[in-house]
Amino acid sequence: MMNSDAIWGLVEAKRAVFFDLSDRVWDTPETNYAEHAAAEAHAAVLDAEGFRVARGMAGMPTAVMGEAGQGGPVIAILGEFDALPGLSQVAGLAEERPLVAGGNGHGCGHNLLGAGALMAATAVKDYLAAHGLAGRVRYYGCPAEEGGSSKGFMVRAGLFDDVDIAISWHPAPFAGVNNPVSLACNEIDFHFSGRAAHASATPHLGRSALDAVELMNVGVNYLREHMPSSARIHYAITDAGGHAPNVVQARASVRHLVRARSLPELHALSARVRAVAEGAAMMTGTTVTSQIVSGDANLVGNTPLETLMHRHLERLGPPAFDAADRATAEAFQKTFTAEDIASAFERFGLKLRRGVALCDTIFPPESGAGTLVGSTDVGTVSWVVPTVQMRGATYAIGTPGHSWQLVAQGKLPAAHRGMEHAAKVMAATALDLIADPALIAAAKADHAARLDGTPFVNPIPDDVDPPLPVTSNA
Known part of the structure; x- marks a missing residue:
């Protein structure tokens, strides 16, 4: 020294x-x-x-x-x-x-x-x-x-x-x-798309994306009992689809932050969260897409x-x-x-x-x-x-x-x-x-x-860009 x-x-x-x-x-x-x-x-x-x-x-x-x-x-x-x-x-x-x-x-x-x-x-x-x-x-x-x-x-x-x-x-x-x-993590946005309708006159014609978000969150909450005790999942509803309760919301989004002890454990847990999202979409007759926003390795x-x-x-x-x-x-x-x-x-x-x-x-x-x-x-x-x-x-x-x-x-x-x-x-x-x-x-x-024996997989996929703030020239 x-x-x-x-x-x-x-x-x-x-x-x-x-x-x-x-x-x-x-x-x-x-x-x-x-x-x-x-x-x-x-x-x-x-x-x-x-x-x-x-x-x-x-x-x-x-x-x-x-x-x-x-x-x-x-x-x-x-x-x-x-x-x-x-x-x-x-x-x-x-x-x-x-x-x-x-x-x-x-x-x-x-x-x-x-x-x-x-x-x-x-x-x-x-x-x-x-x-x-x-x-x-x-x-x-x-x-x-x-x-x-x-x-x-x-x-x-x-x-x-x-x-x-x-x-x-x-x-x-x-x-x-x-x-x-530390915990490896991914922030993942889930965007649900449904069909708008009059919530009272024709609710049967609507497919609620907001219902899908809520069901996904319930499903993830049940998942917590069956994941490693060191793992964590948090969420925030980023788009509730609007403010009118008499409209069946045709869109809604939620961001889930998934954390796990290691990169392999993170990838496995994230796949299970995506499966919950797909299940919520099936139950509500909506569709869902997901996009990783950011991610850290342990x-x-x-x-x-x-x-x-x-x-x-x-x-x-x-x-x-x-x-x-x-x-x-x-x-x-x-x-x-x-x-x-x-x-x-x-x-x-x-x-x-x-x-x-x-x-x-x-x-x-x-x-x-x-x-x-x-x-x-x-x-x-x-x-x-x-x-x-x-x-x-x-x-x-x-x-x-x-x-x-x-x-x-x-x-x-x-x-x-x-x-x-x-x-x-x-x-x-x-x-x-x-x-x-x-x-x-x-x-x-x-x-x-x-x-040794654990290949590095960047938690940020190649098709994800830095989430830069939106700027306006107006």
């Missing part, structure tokens, strides 16, 4: 640049594939820092990439910058108060995620240049992680074909190596990479939060339930400690909460490239995910400190890999062994 102090100093030297980038992205929260200000902000920093910049990859206008260095291995550091709808919140305030009524907010900390990943990539670039080392670091600015699956489209476009190792992180209440467990772990990253975490220690950070976090904890706080400790394999508001330890490797996991498009990358992720402590312990409390903490000094901490760990991990080919070889051998 190299002496990490030099690379940590390079991270510290760019604090002002990347704290400002994170805050500017927080100030302009944009949702899936509409992150134009965020993407341009990242591209501008890449330009200013001397990266070779590409934009609009894989048919996604808000994707951005920067590469630096020559020869040697290629290390990818993955960033995100999309926000969530309906979570606008005044910064720093431990009381729910929207900044913009109905507006967006960074309720998953992606303003920190993108800026922190680029902070790490920049430090690696500067170190390679200063020491004349062969190697390339590549920053991936990935839009639309929240249900848009941009990394899956990037994988499909071949943007990871020459990458040796991928590194990423995510804001969290605790710091440590991410337990590589995470594939990598023991050599996780061991390497954990060593850097142990050497660095937890983030250096101060008394003011802890007092602010305590104020936010007063807005949480006791269950919120206990669940946070449990999820990261830690014993509940009352009165602790901010992370003061490194959580152990391979910790987690069993089936209580979500999905991430980093999973798709991990099937084609050995991948490692860390969790960076940036907010009060117990903060609910996708909440106004998380948004409110996104510009605090504690968030900046946690982001810098994550950048140091990622940068040091990347440099060790560049300096020691044996580490990369070990990671690739582990990756190949884990996937």
